[in-house]
Amino acid sequence: MIEKITSATNARVKRLISLRKKAKLRKQEQVFLLEGERLFTDTPRAFIREIYVTEEYLKDRPEASMPAGCTILTEEIMRKVSDTETPQGVMCVAQMPSYQKEDLLGRSAKAEAGKAPLLLILENIQDPGNLGTMMRTAEAAGVTGVLLSKDTVDLFNPKTVRATMSAIFRVPFLYTDDLTGAIRSLRDEYGMQVYAAHLDASIPYDQADCTGPCAFLIGNEGNGLTDEAANAASSRVHIPMEGQIESLNAAMAAGILMFEASRQRRHGGM
Amino acid sequence: MIEKITSATNARVKRLISLRKKAKLRKQEQVFLLEGERLFTDTPRAFIREIYVTEEYLKDRPEASMPAGCTILTEEIMRKVSDTETPQGVMCVAQMPSYQKEDLLGRSAKAEAGKAPLLLILENIQDPGNLGTMMRTAEAAGVTGVLLSKDTVDLFNPKTVRATMSAIFRVPFLYTDDLTGAIRSLRDEYGMQVYAAHLDASIPYDQADCTGPCAFLIGNEGNGLTDEAANAASSRVHIPMEGQIESLNAAMAAGILMFEASRQRRHGGM
Numbered sequence: 001m002i003e004k005i006t007s008a009t010n011a012r013v014k015r016l017i018s019l020r021k022k023a024k025l026r027k028q029e030q031v032f033l034l035e036g037e038r039l040f041t042d043t044p045r046a047f048i049r050e051i052y053v054t055e056e057y058l059k060d061r062p063e064a065s066m067p068a069g070c071t072i073l074t075e076e077i078m079r080k081v082s083d084t085e086t087p088q089g090v091m092c093v094a095q096m097p098s099y100q101k102e103d104l105l106g107r108s109a110k111a112e113a114g115k116a117p118l119l120l121i122l123e124n125i126q127d128p129g130n131l132g133t134m135m136r137t138a139e140a141a142g143v144t145g146v147l148l149s150k151d152t153v154d155l156f157n158p159k160t161v162r163a164t165m166s167a168i169f170r171v172p173f174l175y176t177d178d179l180t181g182a183i184r185s186l187r188d189e190y191g192m193q194v195y196a197a198h199l200d201a202s203i204p205y206d207q208a209d210c211t212g213p214c215a216f217l218i219g220n221e222g223n224g225l226t227d228e229a230a231n232a233a234s235s236r237v238h239i240p241m242e243g244q245i246e247s248l249n250a251a252m253a254a255g256i257l258m259f260e261a262s263r264q265r266r267h268g269g270m
Numbered sequence: 271m272i273e274k275i276t277s278a279t280n281a282r283v284k285r286l287i288s289l290r291k292k293a294k295l296r297k298q299e300q301v302f303l304l305e306g307e308r309l310f311t312d313t314p315r316a317f318i319r320e321i322y323v324t325e326e327y328l329k330d331r332p333e334a335s336m337p338a339g340c341t342i343l344t345e346e347i348m349r350k351v352s353d354t355e356t357p358q359g360v361m362c363v364a365q366m367p368s369y370q371k372e373d374l375l376g377r378s379a380k381a382e383a384g385k386a387p388l389l390l391i392l393e394n395i396q397d398p399g400n401l402g403t404m405m406r407t408a409e410a411a412g413v414t415g416v417l418l419s420k421d422t423v424d425l426f427n428p429k430t431v432r433a434t435m436s437a438i439f440r441v442p443f444l445y446t447d448d449l450t451g452a453i454r455s456l457r458d459e460y461g462m463q464v465y466a467a468h469l470d471a472s473i474p475y476d477q478a479d480c481t482g483p484c485a486f487l488i489g490n491e492g493n494g495l496t497d498e499a500a501n502a503a504s505s506r507v508h509i510p511m512e513g514q515i516e517s518l519n520a521a522m523a524a525g526i527l528m529f530e531a532s533r534q535r536r537h538g539g540m
Binding site for chain 1 (some may be wrong): 372399403406407409410412433435436437440441456474477508511512513514515516518519522523525526529531532533536537
């Protein structure tokens with residue numbers, strides 16, 4: 001027997017809407033919303049706390065194939081709860097993955113042995129789609145971890161989660177209150193080359209050796225890096241550009257840098 | 271004396287809204303909307319047909335600094351007309367730039383002499399933001415022109431225009447009814463290497479020589495390239511990926527390929 005919610009004023013419906021809207025509540029409860037068939041299928045079962053589906057969604061699936069404890073929402077309530085205009089009929093409350101600093105360096109049991117750490121460090125990224133795209137691209141480029149300044153947009157924003165294409169469960173990440181301190185520590189204690197992406201840099205990104213332990217530091221979409229963060233890096237690199245474009249989209253710049261590291265590592269050098 | 275429109279039912283207001291919403295009308299009239307201070311400033315004056323501003327916007331600017339013939343809209347009407355939630359107080363109707371095939375090959379008077387053509391060919395890209403980001407990145411990577419299949423989203427969609435960061439006025443582009451024929455022509459008549467970005471490719475993108483005349487062919491966000499288009503290319507290339515990500519965002523993939531060509535051209539080889 002599957003429980004069915006038909007009232008939009010139901011306390012659980014209100015909580016789902018709050019989880020969609022409020023980063024603070026997500027952080028307090030250490031849970032977030034996952035929407036759509038694809039994310040639902042890709043998410044490790046251990047992370048899923050609650051499942052909500054529509055009757056329409058269940059129609060195509062034998063009840064036995066659904067995990068125990070799923071709850072039915074009417075189409076109308078699903079639309080109210082959903083972050084998308086055309087919800088796919090399935091939504092979950094999932095537990096946030098949680099990591100330590102060491103996990104970001106690729107030293108977890110799952111990490112490939114002997115692989116040099118490759119970090120993406122983000123300062124105050126504000127666009128949820130950009131952040132999600134960076135996580136997706138980071139996984140594909142073999143990034144071992146993502147470090148985020150505390151004023152970076154919430155990784156568990158529904159738009160960000162969607163854009164990660166499930167990389168949110170596979171790329172270790174950590175928010176830090178002291179980004180500059182963390183950069184110095186990576187540089188001085190862990191011997192990493194921290195390359196700050198900076199329009200004023202004299203070194204082109206493809207002249208920076210990325211075969212050893214290294215990190216790319218990317219700043220805010222509109223304002224770039226703070227001087228404090230840029231000064232804490234080992235050096236500054238830029239992406240040479242033609243035409244009259246002043247800067248690339250932040251996610252695009254991060255992707256080009258990460259895949260240059262990936263290219264160098266496949267080729268064993270610059 | 272500046273004309274002021276205060277009624278939302280004014281015929282010109284209705285036309286502006288139609289120009290925002292309807293690709294067909296934009297195409298018929300060969301004009302489109304530009305929104306915001308930055309685009310307004312960056313756009314060559316010869317392309318601007320009409321200018322609309324709010325009184326708030328004029329406050330900070332001496333009337334003399336505004337080009338003749340601008341029209342005032344109330345804040346409320348500007349919000350109605352605008353594609354953004356917080357309009358910046360200035361909107362223009364601009365003429366579409368128009369190009370011939372030869373322009374895409376960098377053979378216009380403005381193009382750098384002796385530079386090998388570098389094309390981006392897009393099949394059925396559907397996300398306006400992706401298309402705009404691709405134009406912006408294309409300019410920065412030194413792409414000489416962008417060829418678009420006729421079912422690709424309209425380049426003059428307000429979201430696309432915003433994302434191009436004015437590259438829409440600087441990168442030659444052409445919609446074609448016969449993408450496959452155009453690819454064959456570029457390959458056979460113009461001697462270009464046309465590289466299709468394809469998940470099933472055996473050649474990594476960084477093993478493809480991009481120093482000569484070449485083009486990258488990118489497919490739809492969800493479905494990739496049609497077989498017809500992919501088969502018309504000279505060869506297929508892929509971006510090697512780690513982790514469990516199945517594909518990159520289409521704009522990201524295009525950006526990584528275009529900047530690999532830029533890198534090779536700066537280094538004089540792979």
